[in-house]
Amino acid sequence: MFSGELSEVKMVHNVLKSIAIKEFAVLRPMKEGLKITVDEMRCIEASAYLPCNIFSAYAIDNEDIIFKVNLKILTEILNIFGEDDHTSLKLSYKSAGSPLFLIMNHEEENITVDCEIRTVNIDDFENPSLAEECNMNKIVMNANIFGELLNRLDSPAEEVQITFSPSHPYFKLKTTGLVGESEVCINKNSDSVTMYQCNEKTKSIYTFSNIRHVIKVLHHADKVAISTGESGLLGLQLVINCDDNQMYVEFYITSQYQTD
Structure with missing residues (x-):
């Protein structure tokens, strides 16, 4: 029903590890690529999207393939040769209820490891387009700058307030913790901002x-x-460059409440 071959195993491992907020993930092979989704009780949803052009070979039988696997086990298998770049992966899913088959190959050492991960069938799966709900305000910036903004906030704080404004300070993050308030802003005209x-x-x-x-x-x-x-x-939504191709990661987080 589905098969694929990858040479960018290290980056895929890092991406999948970053969304491993729950033990199990939903795998959905589609014509456009492979989507892996994790849902934390509807409070946060994280997905990694591997476009078909990132695979050296990619094939599916239909658009209705969907199943669950243990994401922790999957990431451990992808890291079976550690940080070595000289690895490749073949994966396949034969039929509903069958295991996910993985063949990890270390090209320099000529070592091959065959693995199987038990899968769980999904009968009822809702996959609404959450991107359509986030259609009011938007900022696109360099990922490293956003990381710096988050690191400047009071890390023990339990909550963060995000403000979008049509006037100064435009985009603001604010936390309130034991040591008081901390906030960071970025102007829409900053060199790090490509769209506001x-x-x-x-x-x-x-x-x-x-x-x-x-x-x-x-x-x-x-x-x-x-x-x-x-x-x-x-x-x-994050864009990850991988040689001449791109991977995508999405997080959707529900708000605790909104303020005036």
């Missing part, structure tokens, strides 16, 4: 630990798009 869109001023509060999950993948990303919608849903 604000249709309406919004302030929303989020659990800071949920947003900190994105820090793991910011180190590998080039750009990050931060967007919000009327409900306060926060979207974080």
Whole structure:
């Protein structure tokens, strides 16, 4: 039903490890590529998208393939040769209920490891387009700059307030912790900002630990798009350059509440 071959195993491992907020992940091979999604009780959803052009070989039988695997086991297999770049991966899924077959190959040492991961069938899976909900305000900036902004905030703080404004200070992050308030801003005209869109001023509060999950993948990303919608849903889309191809990671985080 599905098969693929990858030579960028190290980067794929890093990306999947960054979204491993739950033990199990939903794998959905599609014509356009492979999507891996993790859902934390509807409070945060994280997905990694591997376009088909990142695979040296990629094939699916239909568009209705979907199953769960243990993400921790999958990332451990991808790291079976450590940080070595000279590895490749073949994976295949034969039929509903069959294991996910993986063949890891170390090209220089000529070592091959065959693995199987038990899969779980999914009968009822809703996959709404959360990106459509984050259609009010949006900023696109360099990923390393966003990482610096997060690191400047009071890390023990439980909540972070994100403000989009059509006027100064435009985009602001603010935390309140035991040592007081800390806030960071970035101007829409900054050299690090490639796009800024604000249709309406919004302030929303989020659990800071949920947003900190994105820090793991910011180190590998080039750009990050931060967007919000009327409900306060926060979207974080990251672009990861991998040689001449790109991978994508998305986080969607529900707000605790919105303020005036």
